[in-house]
Amino acid sequence: MPNDLNTTLKDTWRRIYHDGGVWFLFFFVLYAILMLKAVTVSSLYDNLFFGFYSILITSYILSRFLLAYFHKPFKVDLSYEPSITFVVPAKNEEDNIRETLLRFAQVEYPKEKIEVVAINDGSDDNTYREMLRAGDEIAPSVARVEVVDWKVNRGKRAGMAEGVKRSRSDIVIFIDSDSFIEPDAVRHLVKYFADDSVGAVSGHTDVYNRDTNILTQMQAIRYYIAFTVYKAAESVFGIVTCCPGCCSAYRRSYLMEFLDAWENQTFLDAPCTFGDDRSLTNYMIRKYRTVYSEEAKAYTVVPDDFKKYMRQQQRWKKSWVRETLIASTFMWKKHPLAAISFYSYVFLAFASPVVFFRAMLWHPIIFGALPLVYLFGLLLMLLLHGLFYRTQVGPRPWFSAIVYFWINTVLLMWQLPWAVVTIRDSRWGTR
Amino acid sequence: MYFDTSSNKFVTLGLVGFVLAIAIVLTFQAKNFFFGSTPFFPATSIFVSSIFDSAAYTLSSTGRQMAGVFSAFTGEEEEPVRDARAIPVLTYHRITQWHGSASGEESSGAGEGANVSLPTFRDQMEALKDAGWETITLEEFRAYIRGERTLPEKSFLLTFDDGAKDSFYPVDPILSSLGFSAVNYLIVTGVEREGSTYYLSNEEVERMLDTGRWEIGSHTYDSHHPIAVNAAGDLAPALANLEWKTSENRLETVAEYRARLEAEFRGSRNLLSQEFGVPITTFAFPFGDTGERSLNFPGAEEVVLKEAMKEYEFAFIQNDRDHYSFNYPSNDLLMRRIHVEPEWSGAELLSFMEGGMPKDIPYQDGADKGWIASWGKVEAGNELVLSSEKPSTSASALLDGTKLWEKYQVTAEVNWTRDYALLLVSAVDSHTYRSCAYEDGRVRLQQTSGGTTTVLAEAQDAAITAGSRTLGARVTSSSVTCLYDGRSVLQATGLASRAGGIGFQTWSPTPGAARLTISSLTVDSL
Numbered sequence: 015m016p017n018d019l020n021t022t023l024k025d026t027w028r029r030i031y032h033d034g035g036v037w038f039l040f041f042f043v044l045y046a047i048l049m050l051k052a053v054t055v056s057s058l059y060d061n062l063f064f065g066f067y068s069i070l071i072t073s074y075i076l077s078r079f080l081l082a083y084f085h086k087p088f089k090v091d092l093s094y095e096p097s098i099t100f101v102v103p104a105k106n107e108e109d110n111i112r113e114t115l116l117r118f119a120q121v122e123y124p125k126e127k128i129e130v131v132a133i134n135d136g137s138d139d140n141t142y143r144e145m146l147r148a149g150d151e152i153a154p155s156v157a158r159v160e161v162v163d164w165k166v167n168r169g170k171r172a173g174m175a176e177g178v179k180r181s182r183s184d185i186v187i188f189i190d191s192d193s194f195i196e197p198d199a200v201r202h203l204v205k206y207f208a209d210d211s212v213g214a215v216s217g218h219t220d221v222y223n224r225d226t227n228i229l230t231q232m233q234a235i236r237y238y239i240a241f242t243v244y245k246a247a248e249s250v251f252g253i254v255t256c257c258p259g260c261c262s263a264y265r266r267s268y269l270m271e272f273l274d275a276w277e278n279q280t281f282l283d284a285p286c287t288f289g290d291d292r293s294l295t296n297y298m299i300r301k302y303r304t305v306y307s308e309e310a311k312a313y314t315v316v317p318d319d320f321k322k323y324m325r326q327q328q329r330w331k332k333s334w335v336r337e338t339l340i341a342s343t344f345m346w347k348k349h350p351l352a353a354i355s356f357y358s359y360v361f362l363a364f365a366s367p368v369v370f371f372r373a374m375l376w377h378p379i380i381f382g383a384l385p386l387v388y389l390f391g392l393l394l395m396l397l398l399h400g401l402f403y404r405t406q407v408g409p410r411p412w413f414s415a416i417v418y419f420w421i422n423t424v425l426l427m428w429q430l431p432w433a434v435v436t437i438r439d440s441r442w443g444t445r
Numbered sequence: 446m447y448f449d450t451s452s453n454k455f456v457t458l459g460l461v462g463f464v465l466a467i468a469i470v471l472t473f474q475a476k477n478f479f480f481g482s483t484p485f486f487p488a489t490s491i492f493v494s495s496i497f498d499s500a501a502y503t504l505s506s507t508g509r510q511m512a513g514v515f516s517a518f519t520g521e522e523e524e525p526v527r528d529a530r531a532i533p534v535l536t537y538h539r540i541t542q543w544h545g546s547a548s549g550e551e552s553s554g555a556g557e558g559a560n561v562s563l564p565t566f567r568d569q570m571e572a573l574k575d576a577g578w579e580t581i582t583l584e585e586f587r588a589y590i591r592g593e594r595t596l597p598e599k600s601f602l603l604t605f606d607d608g609a610k611d612s613f614y615p616v617d618p619i620l621s622s623l624g625f626s627a628v629n630y631l632i633v634t635g636v637e638r639e640g641s642t643y644y645l646s647n648e649e650v651e652r653m654l655d656t657g658r659w660e661i662g663s664h665t666y667d668s669h670h671p672i673a674v675n676a677a678g679d680l681a682p683a684l685a686n687l688e689w690k691t692s693e694n695r696l697e698t699v700a701e702y703r704a705r706l707e708a709e710f711r712g713s714r715n716l717l718s719q720e721f722g723v724p725i726t727t728f729a730f731p732f733g734d735t736g737e738r739s740l741n742f743p744g745a746e747e748v749v750l751k752e753a754m755k756e757y758e759f760a761f762i763q764n765d766r767d768h769y770s771f772n773y774p775s776n777d778l779l780m781r782r783i784h785v786e787p788e789w790s791g792a793e794l795l796s797f798m799e800g801g802m803p804k805d806i807p808y809q810d811g812a813d814k815g816w817i818a819s820w821g822k823v824e825a826g827n828e829l830v831l832s833s834e835k836p837s838t839s840a841s842a843l844l845d846g847t848k849l850w851e852k853y854q855v856t857a858e859v860n861w862t863r864d865y866a867l868l869l870v871s872a873v874d875s876h877t878y879r880s881c882a883y884e885d886g887r888v889r890l891q892q893t894s895g896g897t898t899t900v901l902a903e904a905q906d907a908a909i910t911a912g913s914r915t916l917g918a919r920v921t922s923s924s925v926t927c928l929y930d931g932r933s934v935l936q937a938t939g940l941a942s943r944a945g946g947i948g949f950q951t952w953s954p955t956p957g958a959a960r961l962t963i964s965s966l967t968v969d970s971l
Contacts, residue, residue, distance in 0.1 A: 041461070045468050052469060053485040083458070086449040250448050305447065349446070 033405065040401040047072065047394045054387060064372070067365050068391075074358050075395060079402070081247035088307070090201045094208045098200060098263070099129040099181035103173025104191035108140040110315065111191050115148035119155035123200045128156040131177040136167030141191075158182075171290040174259070175277045178269055186269065188291070190260040192315040194222065202310035203263040213268045213302025214295060216245060216254050217261035217310035226318045231415040232422060233316045233323070239399050242406065245306040251352035252303030255341065259291035261312035264298065272297040281336050282437065289333020296337050300344055327426055331433035366427045396420050481646030482639045483610075491614055494542070499618045502567075506622050509571065528595040530803040530849060531771035532586060534602040534761065536729075536782040539611035540566045561787045563615050570619055572791025573601070578798065580625040583660050583727055587758055592774045598802070603627040604761070604782060606664055606729055608635055608645050613653055620658050629653065630664035630729040630761075633713050636720075647720060654721060662727040663757075666713040669731045674741050684709065685736040685745050696741065699748070706752040714756050726758040733763030735779070754778050766819045767875040769848045769946070770801040804846040806853050810966035815845035819875035819948075821959075829966075831951045833959040839952030840959060843875050847946025852971045855947050856917040856928070862960040863911060864953035868927075870920045871945035878945060881918050881927035881935070885910055888927055890937045901925075901937040909934070921971060 051072055058065025100118050104111050111132075118130055132149065134142040142163050149159040160180060164173075178186050185204055189195060199217060206212045218241045221234040248254045257264070276297050279286045286293060298304055317323040338360055345356045373388035400416035480488040539560040561569075578599045581589075586602050588594040605612035608631035620627060635644035645653065653659045671680035673689040675696075684706065688697045697705070714725045735753075736745030753760045757778070764770050764781045772780045783801075785794060800815020816825040821840020824830040831840040859866060865884050872878035876896045882889045888909055890902040909929055917928030924938040947968070953959035 041465070045465055048465060048469055049472060052473075080458075084449045084454060086447040088447070251446060 032409065036401060036405050040398065040405060043394055043398045043401060044076075047076075047391070047398065050387070050391055050394065064369060067362070067369050070358055071362050071366075072395075074355070074362060075398075077355070078243050078247040081250045082243045085246040085250050085306075085308075088205055090205045091208060092201075094205065095124060095127060096185050096204055096207060097127040097129070097183035098123070098185045098187055098204065099131055099177070099183040099266075100187050100189055101131050101133075101174060101177030101181065102189050102191055103133045103135055103170050103177065104137065104141050104145070105135040105167060105170075106137045106139050106141060107191035108137075108144050111141055112144045112148045113194055114189060114191055115145065115152060117194050117197075119152035120197045121195070121200050122197045125155050126157045127183070128200075129181060129183055130156055130159045131162065131180050132160070133162040133173040133176055134164060135170070135173045136164050169287055170259070171277060171287070171293075174290060174294070175273055178264075178266065178273055181266055184266060185263050186266050187263045188259050188261070189312070190314060192222075193219070193260040193312050194314075195261060195312040196310075199261070199310040199312055202307045203261075206305045206307060207263070207265055209303075211252070211303045212305055213265050213298040214254075214257045214304040215263045215310070216241075216249075216257035216304070216306045217263075217312050218242070218306070218308045219258065219260050219312050219314050222313035222315050223318060228414060228418050229320060229323060230316055230318050231411060232418040235400060235403050235412065235415050235419060237316075238403050238407065241306070242308060243399075243402070246308060247355070248352075249304075249306035251349045251355075252305055253299060253345075253348055253352045253356070254304040254306050255295060255299070255337075255356070256292040257295045257298075257304055260314045261310065262291065262295075264294070265302075268298060268302055269294075271301075286336070288329050289337055292333050292337045296341055299341070324425075324429075328429050328433060331426075331429045332437055335430070335433050335437060363430055367431055370424065370427060392423065393420060396423065478648060479652055481648030482641070483646055483649070484640050484642060487642040491610065495614055495618070498542075498615065502618045502622060509575075527598045529589070529598045529600050531769075531773045531801075531846075532581070532589060532596065532600055532602065533771045533798060533801055534586075534604060534780060534782040535785055536604045536606060536761070536763070537561055537566070537612065537616075537785055538606050539609045540615040541611060542615050559787045560611070561785060565787060565790070566616070567619055568791035569785065569789065569794045570623055570625065570791075572795045573798065574623045574625070576795050576799075578795075580627065582626055583628060583662070587726070590759070590772060590774050590780070591776065601798070604630060604662075604729065606630045606731075607669070608632060608650070608661075608664065609643055610645055610649070613645055613649070613659075617653075617656065617658065621656070626658045626660070628660045628662055628727070630662045631717060632664045632667070632669045633716050634667040635669075636717075650721060654723065661717060661721065661723065661725065662729060663710075663713040663717055663725055664729050665731055666709050666716070668709055679740075681740050682732050682734040684730065684749055685734045685739045687739075687742045687745075699742070699744075702742070702745075703748055703752065706749060707755075710752050710756040728753055728757040728760040729782075730760060730762050733761075733765075733782075735760070735762055750778060766817055767843075769843070769845055769874070770797075770817070771803070771846070771848075773848055801845045803849055804844070806850060806968050806970045808966075808968040810844075817843040817845050817875070817948075819843055821951075827964075829949070829963040831949055831959075831961045831963075833951065833953065833957055835957035838954060838956050838959065839950060840961070841869075841875055841948065841950040843869070843872055843948035844946055848873070849944050850920075850946050850968075851942075851944045852921050853968050854917065854919045854928075854971055855966070855968045856915060857949075857963050857967075858913070858965045859916050859949075860913045860962040860964065861911050861951065862962075863951075863955070863958050865951060865959070866911075866916065866961050867950035867952075868916050868918050869948035869950060870918050870925060871943050872948050873943070873945050875948065878948065879925050879940070880950070881916070881925070883909055883914075883916060883927075883929065888929065888935050890925060890927055890935050892940075901940075902935055904935045906934050919971065 051069070058068060102114060115130065115132065118128065121128065130149070130152065132145045134145055145161045149161050153159050162176060174188060185207060187200070187203060203215050203217055206215045219237060221230060221237050223230050224234040225231070245254055276294055279293060295304055317326055341356070342360065346353050373385040377383070377385055396416050396419050400412050400419065404410065404412045476485060476488050540563050541560045542563045578601055580603050581596060581600045585596060589596045603625060605616070605627060608629050612629060616627070631650065635641065636647060636650060638644055650661065654661070665684070668683035670683060672683045672686065673679065673691065674681045674686045675689050687702050690697055710728065718725045736749040739745035759780045760778050761780050761782045764783050768781060770781065770783050789797070816823060816829060819841040821837060822832045822834050823840060823842045829842065831842055833840050855868065855870065857868065865882055867880045867882045869878040869880045877894050880891045880893065882891055886907055886909055887903065887905050889900050891898050892901050915930050919926040919928065922942040923940050924936060925940060926933050927935040949961060949963060951959040951961035
């Protein structure tokens with residue numbers, strides 16, 4: 015048998031065998047989750063709050079998968095080509111900023127429609143010099159490059175606002191200084207703006223340094239699921255609650271309607287110095303639609319150190335608390351299913367630590383029994399996520415990451431109450 | 446809305462949903478079919494572990510099976526199999542495993558006897574199988590005991606009490622592998638208990654019967670627990686005593702007692718046979734108590750046995766130290782069961798069984814081969830040593846498997862220290878026998894029946910003294926002759942013909958002083 019045919023057959027067999035096997039496992043885990051709910055249904059009546067929580071969280075998570083499955087694909091319209099500006103605020107990113115900027119030159123898009131605005135936000139390393147150097151290198155491939163130099167740090171929000179103000183294009187694309195976009199990302203981002211109701215588009219971000227350690231592997235799963243399942247589910251209704259700063263596009267004209275309000279946003283009488291992207295999305299959502307584009311791929315560098323990771327998560331939790339509270343005031347006006355999803359999620363996020371506490375501490379102390387059902391249910395859910403990830407991305411070390419994910423979920427859910435308590439403390443702000 | 450309405454997605458979703466729904470419904474159906482009302486988590490635990498157990502057992506027993514196949518091919522000479530002269534019945538309760546499938550819930554009433562661990566049980570069953578023992582069914586047992594048929598030697602009946610989940614799930618793979626069958630004695634209220642994690646549910650009993658390896662019998666309707674027998678509320682076995690009726694502040698009458706027993710025996714039998722569609726012909730007394738130790742009604746045993754006989758062919762009681770351990774053909778209701786101890790290894794159980802097998806004459810006792818320690822301290826090793834322990838005054842031992850002996854001469858080299866040394870012959874049990882009782886200067890030929898002794902003959906003989914002696918007896922169909930150091934010293938004739946085995950006793954009026962050592966024993970035919 016010729017060598018390549020042999021290899022192809024072996025590969026096909028391996029794919030059916032492995033992938034089929036993983037898909038079977040995925041549906042088996044789904045079956046197990048449903049069985050677990052069906053079997054424990056009688057005990058749910060024992061305690062209405064926890065019974066309700068249990069049903070709600072299972073329905074919520076399964077509904078995310080379901081909605082994401084039905085997220086409508088959108089074709090690129092080659093005749094629709096708005097002008098774009100890449101806005102890259104950076105502080106002390108001399109290692110990554112060059113690569114970030116160089117990628118703009120490789121973008122598949124008419125070069126006369128591309129602008130780049132890079133803001134050096136008070137760096138004390140060589141970021142500015144790197145920006146200038148990269149700027150010169152990509153200048154032939156784009157229409158215009160502008161490098162802004164701030165000697166004193168003003169914060170990411172100010173940097174993003176500055177980029178918007180200096181932009182002369184229809185669409186502003188925010189890219190983080192440690193994020194790298196794929197060449198076809200731009201077309202996939204802008205395609206949605208043909209519809210006037212669309213105000214912002216979130217790209218799909220994967221973890222760049224996935225293989226560094228188990229922490230990054232686990233984050234790879236979280237990012238993947240957060241985008242492919244959760245953002246896609248939100249996108250079905252056009253209400254993506256956070257178009258992240260690592261790779262998102264905004265319609266400039268709509269941005270100008272509230273740019274100042276956003277830049278000068280205060281919360282509980284203190285200026286907002288974090289959660290800039292979530293806050294911006296929130297302003298956009300009030301009147302316009304925000305969408306997720308899964309083909310617009312970018313990569314970002316994630317913390318590989320546990321302490322840094324926890325600080326980042328804590329920061330994100332605080333911005334989430336603030337912006338969610340704000341969004342709660344108008345989300346009820348949106349599509350009923352979207353509103354129910356949103357408020358359910360808020361309830362679940364706040365209820366989770368309570369349920370956890372009861373299952374892991376109170377119940378064992380009072381009844382002397384391990385919370386096996388709770389832990390097993392949690393594991394099954396995470397297994398579902400991990401198996402889905404595995405079916406989509408192929409063979410990767412996913413199982414150990416699941417276990418880590420399990421540990422993390424338990425840790426991270428406590429950051430939420432802590433975030434509420436420390437909401438006014440802006441010491442852990444960005445840059 | 447960015448909702449994809451393409452039909453193939455809906456079709457796929459529909460298919461997936463359909464398959465999942467079917468799977469979930471089927472799972473519930475299967476659980477009910479196999480486990481009945483057992484709650485889901487214990488049922489799943491049993492299901493998963495029985496898969497592992499079966500697999501593990503099959504793997505580890507292939508070695509044994511290979512050896513068996515190999516020996517069949519090499520055509521080892523098989524000894525001709527004799528007919529059995531007596532059949533033992535073994536009884537177990539629960540076989541416990543590392544995960545304990547009956548966690549949480551306790552049996553109704555005190556746990557009867559100890560539970561055997563799975564490795565031990567397996568060792569015991571394999572030891573029996575390897576030595577040629579095979580199980581029989583209840584019908585085969587009945588036909589044999591009633592003299593209607595023969596059975597090969599080394600046949601035994603295997604029983605389990607209480608109908609606990611732990612008496613079936615760990616056991617069945619072993620039975621299947623060894624080709625054994627067993628009987629499970631069910632407590633009706635246990636079987637009917639909804640959602641029990643301890644007892645087998647109705648459906649589980651059905652599955653058990655479906656295997657073809659199991660039969661069932663009655664272990665009472667609801668009398669496996671103690672009842673109050675006086676105003677103070679003291680508890681005692683339910684079938685053996687009159688119940689103290691707290692609401693009426695009196696003891697139940699004999700008529701009420703009889704009615705209660707009838708309800709128990711008949712009720713349990715009817716219910717079980719109706720529920721499972723099989724004849725229920727045997728009964729197992731809880732705690733082996735037939736009323737002979739009743740606290741408040743001396744005539745209890747008679748009433749109990751009479752009521753039991755109306756409903757059942759056999760009623761099983763636990764073996765005790767006063768009787769031979771195997772069951773001999775008869776018309777009796779009561780049959781004895783050997784309670785297998787959790788400490789016994791397979792080899793020890795086998796040794797016990799071999800000790801209980803009917804012994805042939807001529808017989809030579811070299812090592813411990815089935816001495817029943819009836820009371821006192823009995824040590825059976827290279828020598829048999831009987832001694833009394835304070836505060837008691839005597840010790841007694843019976844040689845198992847000798848019930849059918851009729852004509853023989855027994856000679857024993859003994860060393861007797863103090864007071865009385867008795868050689869028992871024609872022993873039906875440890876309280877019914879004839880004996881040569883030796884003491885300093887005198888020998889007596891006695892007949893003991895149910896513990897009451899009459900002297901048949903007596904002789905003064907100055908030569909008879911304690912020490913190292915050779916004692917003996919010659920037993921024919923009508924006479925017993927006592928021997929001392931090789932000569933006849935006393936004889937009684939004209940006795941009623943009776944089969945029975947041999948034993949020894951020693952006693953001394955001083956507590957803890959009696960001692961008799963038997964260093965060798967020979968039995969010759971006449």
